Amino acid sequence: MNINCLRIVTPYPQVKLISLKSRTHNFSSLVLSLKLSSSVVMSYDKEFTAAKKAASIAARLCQKVQKALLQSDVQSKLDRSPVTVADYGSQALVNFVLERELPSEPFSIVAEEDSKDLRKDGAQDTLQRITDLVNDTLSIDGSYGSITLSTEDVLKAIDSGKSEGGSHGRHWVLDPIDGTKGFVRGDQYAIALALLDEGKVVLGVLACPNLPLASISSDYQHSADREVGCLFFAKIGAGTYMQPHNGSSPVKVQVTAIENSEEASFFESYEKAHSMHNITSSIAKKLGVKAPPVRIDSQAKYGALSRGDGAIYLRFPHKGYREKIWDHAAGCIVVTEAGGVVSDASGNPLDFSKGKYLDLDIGIIVTNQKLMPALLKAVKESLEEKASS
Numbered sequence: 003m004n005i006n007c008l009r010i011v012t013p014y015p016q017v018k019l020i021s022l023k024s025r026t027h028n029f030s031s032l033v034l035s036l037k038l039s040s041s042v043v044m045s046y047d048k049e050f051t052a053a054k055k056a057a058s059i060a061a062r063l064c065q066k067v068q069k070a071l072l073q074s075d076v077q078s079k080l081d082r083s084p085v086t087v088a089d090y091g092s093q094a095l096v097n098f099v100l101e102r103e104l105p106s107e108p109f110s111i112v113a114e115e116d117s118k119d120l121r122k123d124g125a126q127d128t129l130q131r132i133t134d135l136v137n138d139t140l141s142i143d144g145s146y147g148s149i150t151l152s153t154e155d156v157l158k159a160i161d162s163g164k165s166e167g168g169s170h171g172r173h174w175v176l177d178p179i180d181g182t183k184g185f186v187r188g189d190q191y192a193i194a195l196a197l198l199d200e201g202k203v204v205l206g207v208l209a210c211p212n213l214p215l216a217s218i219s220s221d222y223q224h225s226a227d228r229e230v231g232c233l234f235f236a237k238i239g240a241g242t243y244m245q246p247h248n249g250s251s252p253v254k255v256q257v258t259a260i261e262n263s264e265e266a267s268f269f270e271s272y273e274k275a276h277s278m279h280n281i282t283s284s285i286a287k288k289l290g291v292k293a294p295p296v297r298i299d300s301q302a303k304y305g306a307l308s309r310g311d312g313a314i315y316l317r318f319p320h321k322g323y324r325e326k327i328w329d330h331a332a333g334c335i336v337v338t339e340a341g342g343v344v345s346d347a348s349g350n351p352l353d354f355s356k357g358k359y360l361d362l363d364i365g366i367i368v369t370n371q372k373l374m375p376a377l378l379k380a381v382k383e384s385l386e387e388k389a390s391s
């Protein structure tokens with residue numbers, strides 16, 4: 003079979019022309035080309051609806067817990083990072099809703115939490131509290147009738163579909179609460195859910211219950227009278243939308259269009275342990291950024307950037323830290339579908355196909371297309387200076 007090129011007529015602007023370099027391509031290479039482009043052709047509508055529902059229900063549980071956080075609600079994991087009843091409850095709910103909404107699909111998910119610690123002696127009270135929170139949230143939502151989960155059902159829901167992800171097939175990626183430290187402090191956090199198909203992120207949902215509806219570019223501060231709560235969602239080829247939790251209609255969002263880095267403001271982690279603030283301040287200085295950094299927790303940073311609050315997100319973890327896919331998958335598509343660029347410190351796109359870890363060079367940087375070349379140059383120079391000092 004001799005083919006030079008193949009024109010496919012689809013509603014998706016990305017799929018116009020697939021070039022086949024050789025004139026002697028056989029049928030199997032044609033099938034391969036079509037398979038590679040299938041993630042763009044797929045609509046993922048059912049999955050998108052299910053993901054929005056799952057993240058929104060989980061967000062309600064998290065809001066309730068954050069309002070009345072008890073000291074006993076916060077535990078420490080083996081790596082000494084915090085986990086709360088809301089992290090577990092959120093994961094149980096997301097898994098439960100996805101399985102209920104998509105009964106005909108195999109369920110595979112790379113999620114941050116597991117039930118190991120909850121199965122230990124002494125964890126019964128915590129498990130009972132999580133189970134009560136899950137049942138209360140399901141009952142208020144009302145979509146699943148008068149269902150009551152047992153403690154064993156909740157443990158099973160937390161672990162259900164557990165997978166290591168990878169480059170084949172479909173895998174959900176979940177951070178049931180991203181920014182647990184922010185959540186415990188009463189600050190920003192996100193419920194972050196994405197879907198991988200053949201190793202690529204094809205949809206992402208970020209529920210940010212504490213993110214103000216108004217821009218938080220350079221004057222972010224806590225203020226009780228600001229209206230908060232946003233759901234960001236993005237599907238490959240279809241743009242990014244933000245829906246306020248107050249029930250108003252979704253609006254399409256875009257990253258900032260600014261081209262002059264001196265006008266940019268940048269986001270970074272609130273926690274110094276999560277990103278080296280000395281590197282980020284050196285990069286900002288080289289770019290001539292005048293505004294002080296906006297330090298907030300979680301992937302709410304990606305959400306804020308996708309709607310043009312600020313222009314840059316810099317993340318430079320300390321040596322030896324390995325980034326997990328659930329900390330970036332949903333945020334990455336939310337920003338890229340809004341016209342932004344997400345890469346590692348060398349400019350390589352993030353690769354979500356390698357299992358639960360991201361294998362990347364030094365740090366993660368996010369900005370718009372126009373600012374990326376100057377940002378990459380500033381990053382390179384700052385890292386070289388650090389290495390030689």
Ligand SMILES: Nc1ncnc2c1ncn2[C@@H]1O[C@H](COP(=O)(O)O)[C@@H](OP(=O)(O)O)[C@H]1O
Binds near residue numbers: 179183275277299319
């Ligand atoms: N030493 C470290 N360096 C970089 N990231 C870290 C870290 N320790 C924990 N994290 C990750 O940072 C995430 C929060 O990001 P941010 O700093 O942007 O708020 C945490 O997600 P969880 O809160 O889901 O555990 C955790 O996965």
Ligand SMILES: [Mg+2]
Binds near residue numbers: 083084114182
């Ligand atoms: Mg954690």
Ligand SMILES: [Mg+2]
Binds near residue numbers: 179
């Ligand atoms: Mg996280």
Ligand SMILES: [Mg+2]
Binds near residue numbers: 089177
């Ligand atoms: Mg988490």
